Amino acid sequence: xxxxxxxxxxxxxxxxxxxxxxxxxxxxxxxxxxxxxxxxxxxxxxxxxxxxxxxxxxxxxxxxxxxxxxxxxxxxxxxxxxxxxxxxxxxxxxxxxxxxxxxxxxxxxxxxxxxxxxxxxxxxxxxxxxxxxxxxxxxxxxxxxxxxxxxxxxxxxxxxxxxxxxxxxxxxxxxxxxxxxxxxxxxxxxxxxxxxxxxxxxxxxxxxxxxxxxxxxxxxxxxxxxxxxxxxxx
Amino acid sequence: xxxxxxxxxxxxxxxxxxxxxxxxxxxxxxxxxxxxxxxxxxxxxxxxxxxxxxxxxxxxxxxxxxxxxxxxxxxxxxxxxxxxxxxxxxxxxxxxxxxxxxxxxxxxxxxxxxxxxxxxxxxxxxxxxxxxxxxxxxxxxxxxxxxxxxxxxxxxxxxxxxxxxxxxxxxxxxxxxxxxxxxxxxxxxxxxxxxxxxxxxxxxxxxxxxxxxxxxxxxxxxxxxxxxxxxxxx
Amino acid sequence: xxxxxxxxxxxxxxxxxxxxxxxxxxxxxxxxxxxxxxxxxxxxxxxxxxxxxxxxxxxxxxxxxxxxxxxxxxxxxxxxxxxxxxxxxxxxxxxxxxxxxxxxxxxxxxxxxxxxxxxxxxxxxxxxxxxxxxxxxxxxxxxxxxxxxxxxxxxxxxxxxxxxxxxxxxxxxxxxxxxxxxxxxxxxxxxxxxxxxxxxxxxxxxxxxxxxxxxxxxxxxxxxxxxxxxxxxx
Amino acid sequence: xxxxxxxxxxxxxxxxxxxxxxxxxxxxxxxxxxxxxxxxxxxxxxxxxxxxxxxxxxxxxxxxxxxxxxxxxxxxxxxxxxxxxxxxxxxxxxxxxxxxxxxxxxxxxxxxxxxxxxxxxxxxxxxxxxxxxxxxxxxxxxxxxxxxxxxxxxxxxxxxxxxxxxxxxxxxxxxxxxxxxxxxxxxxxxxxxxxxxxxxxxxxxxxxxxxxxxxxxxxxxxxxxxxxxxxxxx
Numbered sequence: 001x002x003x004x005x006x007x008x009x010x011x012x013x014x015x016x017x018x019x020x021x022x023x024x025x026x027x028x029x030x031x032x033x034x035x036x037x038x039x040x041x042x043x044x045x046x047x048x049x050x051x052x053x054x055x056x057x058x059x060x061x062x063x064x065x066x067x068x069x070x071x072x073x074x075x076x077x078x079x080x081x082x083x084x085x086x087x088x089x090x091x092x093x094x095x096x097x098x099x100x101x102x103x104x105x106x107x108x109x110x111x112x113x114x115x116x117x118x119x120x121x122x123x124x125x126x127x128x129x130x131x132x133x134x135x136x137x138x139x140x141x142x143x144x145x146x147x148x149x150x151x152x153x154x155x156x157x158x159x160x161x162x163x164x165x166x167x168x169x170x171x172x173x174x175x176x177x178x179x180x181x182x183x184x185x186x187x188x189x190x191x192x193x194x195x196x197x198x199x200x201x202x203x204x205x206x207x208x209x210x211x212x213x214x215x216x217x218x219x220x221x222x223x224x225x226x227x228x229x230x231x232x233x234x
Numbered sequence: 235x236x237x238x239x240x241x242x243x244x245x246x247x248x249x250x251x252x253x254x255x256x257x258x259x260x261x262x263x264x265x266x267x268x269x270x271x272x273x274x275x276x277x278x279x280x281x282x283x284x285x286x287x288x289x290x291x292x293x294x295x296x297x298x299x300x301x302x303x304x305x306x307x308x309x310x311x312x313x314x315x316x317x318x319x320x321x322x323x324x325x326x327x328x329x330x331x332x333x334x335x336x337x338x339x340x341x342x343x344x345x346x347x348x349x350x351x352x353x354x355x356x357x358x359x360x361x362x363x364x365x366x367x368x369x370x371x372x373x374x375x376x377x378x379x380x381x382x383x384x385x386x387x388x389x390x391x392x393x394x395x396x397x398x399x400x401x402x403x404x405x406x407x408x409x410x411x412x413x414x415x416x417x418x419x420x421x422x423x424x425x426x427x428x429x430x431x432x433x434x435x436x437x438x439x440x441x442x443x444x445x446x447x448x449x450x451x452x453x454x455x456x457x458x459x460x461x462x463x464x465x466x467x468x
Numbered sequence: 469x470x471x472x473x474x475x476x477x478x479x480x481x482x483x484x485x486x487x488x489x490x491x492x493x494x495x496x497x498x499x500x501x502x503x504x505x506x507x508x509x510x511x512x513x514x515x516x517x518x519x520x521x522x523x524x525x526x527x528x529x530x531x532x533x534x535x536x537x538x539x540x541x542x543x544x545x546x547x548x549x550x551x552x553x554x555x556x557x558x559x560x561x562x563x564x565x566x567x568x569x570x571x572x573x574x575x576x577x578x579x580x581x582x583x584x585x586x587x588x589x590x591x592x593x594x595x596x597x598x599x600x601x602x603x604x605x606x607x608x609x610x611x612x613x614x615x616x617x618x619x620x621x622x623x624x625x626x627x628x629x630x631x632x633x634x635x636x637x638x639x640x641x642x643x644x645x646x647x648x649x650x651x652x653x654x655x656x657x658x659x660x661x662x663x664x665x666x667x668x669x670x671x672x673x674x675x676x677x678x679x680x681x682x683x684x685x686x687x688x689x690x691x692x693x694x695x696x697x698x699x700x701x702x
Numbered sequence: 703x704x705x706x707x708x709x710x711x712x713x714x715x716x717x718x719x720x721x722x723x724x725x726x727x728x729x730x731x732x733x734x735x736x737x738x739x740x741x742x743x744x745x746x747x748x749x750x751x752x753x754x755x756x757x758x759x760x761x762x763x764x765x766x767x768x769x770x771x772x773x774x775x776x777x778x779x780x781x782x783x784x785x786x787x788x789x790x791x792x793x794x795x796x797x798x799x800x801x802x803x804x805x806x807x808x809x810x811x812x813x814x815x816x817x818x819x820x821x822x823x824x825x826x827x828x829x830x831x832x833x834x835x836x837x838x839x840x841x842x843x844x845x846x847x848x849x850x851x852x853x854x855x856x857x858x859x860x861x862x863x864x865x866x867x868x869x870x871x872x873x874x875x876x877x878x879x880x881x882x883x884x885x886x887x888x889x890x891x892x893x894x895x896x897x898x899x900x901x902x903x904x905x906x907x908x909x910x911x912x913x914x915x916x917x918x919x920x921x922x923x924x925x926x927x928x929x930x931x932x933x934x935x936x
Contacts, residue, residue, distance in 0.1 A: 027454030028447070046446060048454035072446070103420035106348040106428050114574040115625035116599070131350070131434045133441050157349035157417075157430060183625075186571035189423060189657060194574050196625060200599045207601050212514060212540070213496070220495035220516035261922030262915070280914060282922035306914070337888035340816040340896050365818070365902045367909055391817035391885075391898060423891060582808040583859035584833070651859075654805035657891060662808050664859060668833045675835050680748060680774070681730070688729030688750035 005042075008033050009054045011167045012042055014222050015094070016049035021225035024096040024174050025049050029159065032060075032080040033167050034091045041084050045071030064137070075135050082140035083147065083163060090163040092170035097159035100181035101125075105154040109188070111181055113196045118180035119204030120151050120173060122196070125180075127154045152177045168218040172209065175221065239276075242267050243288045245401040246276055248456050249328070250283035255459035258330040258408050259283050263393065266294075266314040267401050268325045275318050279305030298371070309369050316374035317381065317397060324397040326404035331393035334415035335359075339388035343422070345415055347430045352414035353438025354385050354407060356430070359414075361388045386411045402452040406443065409455065473510075476501050477522045479635045480510055482690050483562070484517035489693035492564040492642050493517050497627065500528075500548040501635050502559045509552050513539030532605070543603050550608035551615065551631060558631040560638035565627035568649035569593075573622035577656070579649055581664045586648035587672025588619050588641060590664070593648075595622045620645045636686040640677065643689065707744075710735050711756045713869045714744055716924050717796070718751035723927035726798040726876050727751050731861065734762075734782040735869050736793045743786050747773030766839070777837050784842035785849065785865060792865040794872035799861035802883035803827075807856040811890070813883055815898045820882035821906025822853050822875060824898070827882075829856045854879045870920040874911065877923065 012033050019025045027050075032043040039062045044052050058069035064081035066073055080093050104111050110124040126146050134140050134155070143161065147153050151173040152162045162177055164170030187193040196204065209217075246267050253259045261284075266277040273296045278286050292303035298315035300307055314327050338345050344358040360380050368374050368389070377395065381387050385407040386396045396411055398404030421427040430438060443451075480501050487493045495518075500511040507530045512520050526537035532549035534541055548561050572579050578592040594614050602608050602623070611629065615621045619641040620630045630645055632638030655661040664672065677685075714735050721727045729752075734745040741764045746754050760771035766783035768775055782795050806813050812826040828848050836842050836857070845863065849855050853875040854864045864879055866872030889895040898906065911919075 027451040046450060048450055048457070050454055051457055075441075099416065100420065102349060102417060103424055106417070106421045107424040107426065108428075109424045115570060118625070131430065132437055156428070157352070182567065183570060183574070185420070185424065186568065186653070187574050190571055190575040190577045190653065192575065194576075194624070196599065203600055207543075216514060216516055217495040220518055223516070223519055261919040280918060282918055282925070284922055285925055333884065334888065336817060336885060337892055340885070340889045341892040341894065342896075343892040365898065366905055390896070391820070419888070419892065583804060586859070650801065651804060651808070654802065654887070655808050658805055658809040658811040658887065660809065662810075662858070664833065671834055675777075684748060684750055685729040688752055691750070691753055
């Protein structure tokens with residue numbers, strides 16, 4: 001168990017660096033992972049994902065309370081707790097601020113898929129209309145409810161939530177959500193987009209992220225996140 | 235007092251590197267900080283913010299004259315002086331050239347908030363219509379007057395001024411002004427934006443930048459600004 | 469022959485790093501080269517082009533089967549095989565996911581040339597409308613058929629195929645396809661584009677990529693791809 | 703004289719690195735400088751500006767012929783020669799491929815100034831409509847003629863020419879031309895731009911690039927161009 005937790009912590013830190021490198025977060029945002037077969041999850045604290053360390057990760061219960069750890073939890077811990085409580089298949093949650101997906105959240109244009117990696121968002125990404133931070137159990141339940149069995153929800157003018165059956169999958173949903181937003185934004189400037197049909201999306205989902213490709217994508221983005229040079233003082 | 239000044243100088247240099255790293259300045263621009271309980275402020279000289287050093291900072295009086303320092307003051311020193319003279323709560327001023335905020339300054343479209351970090355600009359960012367550099371006391375007073383108690387003013391076709399109760403706050407207002415401009419620019423390409431209501435903006439202001447988050451954001455952007463590799467000769 | 473193969477492998481790895489550095493692939497995609505005077509080609513395996521190594525390259529036959537190599541071939545190996553089978557003049561194939569060219573593939577706007585490097589795409593880049601991965605011989609034959617004697621085909625919502633008489637040429641066609649898409653996308657936001665006439669395109673083709681310039685461009689992009697700093701662990 | 707030539711060569715190499723770092727060239731393009739009080743100029747050869755070395759610079763005469771040097775001159779040497787022949791005040795010429803300025807060259811929208819650094823382009827940047835490379839004396843004379851006493855000309859779908867009274871000035875005209883194109887492109891997406899009036903432009907020209915600011919800008923961009931890490935082999 002000890003080793004499993006250590007590995008999960010390492011994965012979460014990798015996720016934090018990837019989300020930061022891809023600029024899906026800029027100083028804020030958080031990411032969490034369910035501790036298998038418990039009512040606990042690991043959560044990044046109120047520290048930039050670019051800078052957070054494994055020893056700073058918090059162990060949280062499903063009421064959003066700190067069980068173990070000396071750092072301050074994010075204001076929206078309740079959001080992660082609610083998702084784990086309501087969605088037994090979800091094993092990881094990202095709370096990000098992807099720029100182009102954010103554009104859509106403040107207009108009436110729905111993110112619908114036009115390209116292969118957009119398939120996961122077939123049927124459209126719902127927008128949570130209320131703007132306060134998701135800091136109460138009630139707001140958190142409402143977001144979890146809106147999510148249903150989808151991989152992502154937009155929070156109006158305040159970023160996104162993505163989920164997955166693993167840390168890698170939740171992170172890839174974050175990356176592909178922004179990619180889907182970018183694709184649709186770019187296409188809309190050229191004219192009427194040709195959306196993927198339902199059958200095409202279904203096929204896309206099956207084809208684009210089998211385990212071998214999930215690992216391939218994860219390795220690529222992890223490698224990118226580690227390319228940075230060491231910070232150096234002036 | 236000596237140590238307080240040394241710390242303030244270090245903060246100003248950090249601010250200069252951050253504004254440069256985020257490309258809110260490209261060779262030009264300046265940033266200043268009030269010396270608490272005096273009629274003096276520290277100001278970056280006529281040197282690129284990417285390259286300026288602590289020992290080059292100028293000590294200025296509220297008439298925009300150099301009190302101490304061997305470098306040349308920027309042409310717009312009067313602008314900083316006027317703001318400190320008129321706004322006792324302002325402790326730092328940035329004079330930047332953010333690209334997307336600049337787009338708005340040359341059209342009739344007002345920057346109004348659509349997202350959480352836009353809340354600070356509730357009511358719209360005013361545009362100073364005259365185009366000369368703000369090098370006279372009269373022009374400087376006019377800009378200070380237009381600023382009122384807002385965090386930012388656009389100068390038509392020539393960048394922006396942002397202010398804060400601390401160096402970190404003035405810098406974050408610069409970053410969030412550009413983020414608000416980017417959000418609105420991106421959303422306008424999709425259709426009619428859904429602006430934040432006044433109540434939503436009020437809530438946003440309260441929630442998005444409490445001291446702990448200001449420090450968090452500052453640490454993130456400071457760390458990014460230090461990631462660069464050492465310049466090396468051909 | 470040994471040396472020729474070793475050189476070709478090195479070229480393919482250079483191509484993989486260039487396509488990755490230019491973000492024409494992000495974790496996925498593949499690139500291949502015909503083994504001169506044989507019915508064999510070298511192909512990158514199911515590994516990110518940013519990370520793939522020479523020893524992982526696969527030797528494939530024209531039925532898309534692995535002849536030599538211990539890694540897993542990409543799902544779309546059949547596509548490369550079909551192109552080499554049908555196009556004796558093609559010596560290299562890239563399978564990429566260029567972002568702006570992808571925008572065009574999901575609208576009715578055709579990529580037609582407006583600038584010198586667009587000349588190669590005179591007459592327009594055709595779009596393959598079916599969305600499944602090109603994993604069967606039949607789909608692969610259809611794509612090869614659509615390609616005719618052109619340098620590029622768009623796959624709807626799923627990237628592009630480019631070909632060339634050498635690895636360098638196939639890579640430059642990938643770079644210039646995305647450049648042509650960017651040019652047209654940017655121009656369309658300003659008004660009616662002035663397309664290159666047929667005669668102008670013919671002239672452009674002749675002038676813009678003679679061997680000396682192909683080598684010059686290749687050296688430039690190869691150098692850029694090697695500028696990255698060494699990955700370093702947290 | 704020897705030292706003056708060595709210094710000029712160093713400046714040209716700095717210019718080449720700056721233009722490459724700012725992505726105003728990507729593998730192609732060239733830059734030249736008049737040898738004061740002679741009918742000669744120094745010109746970069748048919749080598750990427752990112753990679754060119756001082757010892758590869760060519761000494762050219764005003765007929766576009768190589769006087770000294772072992773490298774191949776660019777196809778458009780005649781263009782530089784014609785400008786030096788016709789414009790005694792021009793001491794440096796850049797031949798670049800700036801992306802956003804290029805968008806304008808293939809539409810009927812003229813680059814007119816909306817912001818301070820756009821002032822130099824008051825009255826609009828003319829477009830040379832013919833598309834062949836400027837490789838003959840006649841075409842070169844036509845471009846020089848179109849340039850008149852302006853700092854820049856667009857070549858339809860094939861980049862730009864900028865000139866200056868010094869290498870630094872020609873380079874800054876290249877940077878500010880692209881900045882002016884970006885400003886106008888971004889503003890046009892928001893609505894009707896407010897152009898600078900003639901008087902405002904005149905004021906801008908006088909204010910924005912006095913020698914001290916030219917040096918400041920040059921130092922900034924030169925420093926940026928040297929930040930790259932050393933290329934390293936796979």
